[in-house]
Amino acid sequence: MSTTTQPGAVPPASTGPTKGTPVGVAYRSALDALDAPNGAVADLPGELPALQQPEWDEAELAGVVAELSALPPLVFAGECDALTERLAAAATGRAFVLQGGDCAETFADATADSIRKRMRTILQMAVVLTYAASTPVVKIGRLAGQFAKPRSSGTETRDGVTLPAYRGDAVNDFAFTPEARRNDATRLLKAYHHSASTLNLVRAFTTGGEADLRQVHTWNKGFARNAANARYEATARDIERAISFMEACGAYSDELLGRVEFYASHEALLLPYERALTRTDSRTGKLYDVSAHFLWIGERTRQLDAAHVDLLSRVRNPIGVKLGPTTTKDEVLGLVDKLDPQRRPGRLTFITRMGAGKIRDAMPAVVEAVADSGAQVVWTCDPMHGNTITSPSGYKTRRFDDVIDEVRGFFEVHNSLGTIPGGLHVELTGGDVTEVLGGHQEIADADLSTAYESLCDPRLNHQQSLEMAFLVAEMLQERSA
């Protein structure tokens, strides 16, 4: 098999990523400066292991962290509290969470057009889910900060040349040269500024008319015509009729229809960045990570006695933890105790990513254990990360059918246990990319090269995202029935 330099093309198996090869450093000083959780100052940690941390030039990093620490928050603590309340509703089945966006945002793609398309895709999916199941949808973008990636291997080899792996635009550049792959701490500042400008546009869209529900039709503009869009058009027509009726009755106002709540999230991976943006809320004196409303801990960094869990245990944002198929009851109960000792509804979201073939066996014990503990967590399903395969032509991809089957399994398990399937977490984009196999377009292995643009994991394209929304809406209807 020949190696290629296209995005998404994975190296030959013999040199490919080795699962479980962590990049770790001890992380101490910055964490020690943070207050301990719940006001208990006695248990500040000593040196904690921190996996998946790039090795930085320490002097350069110190300067960057000092600069970041002086920059304004990207979100307001009160917004994080509002999201916690929305998530509390999702935990008890009174709402459904839709969290979606790029696998890895890039600086180059932080353009108005790209941000608008991603937002519109999420708004369209949300409206399909809301309308079909009469359930409010909590909209969270994987955007305005999703610039860092954990990797299976610290290196990548192409044609006999081995270089550091690409770890996201916040760390290094995708180009396969030693200069590009150097960890560059000044990129953390660029990540902050790109997050700020992305969030600025998101706020403008969500409050300035773009996301007005009366624009439900225009959200479909700019996307290619296809079966999923046609189905969306029909739904949009129904919604417009319903709105006209309610407006005629005087039941709706600009205030109700004109703006939507849209939250930002990313994986809290790079500890110096997250620490520099962890601030004390002047209203309450509590700590918040103000780099995003919602932060999650990845499957590779969720060790109980390690730095990522420790950092997020200290902040008051709503947070998530990814759970893979090997998750044990003890691990999950330990996470509940550490991250949500006060059992605050909406504080903790478990994002299962077990794989279509494993979820039905691996998830029940974990969900039951949490239910028995009395914690009211939100359960969401990430049907992407447990279903990654390498296609015969060498692309990292996923099958649309596997993705849907995992969501189905997620609903089945919760329905049989009497627990709540609370949401969906997906890697998607508003573009017409060809990264995931299948769907109505029947994207085949030979099509992947047509428009494979992701620099890390494969995303659903716009059409596949809408198709998924219609399928999940049916599952949600059954939940609500």
Ligand SMILES: O=C[C@H](O)[C@H](O)COP(=O)(O)O
């Ligand atoms: O998005 C998740 C991870 O960063 C990604 O799956 C790791 O990919 P790798 O196995 O190619 O390193």
Ligand SMILES: C=C(OP(=O)(O)O)C(=O)O
């Ligand atoms: C790295 C990710 O997922 P996971 O931690 O589940 O592998 C991700 O969601 O980008």
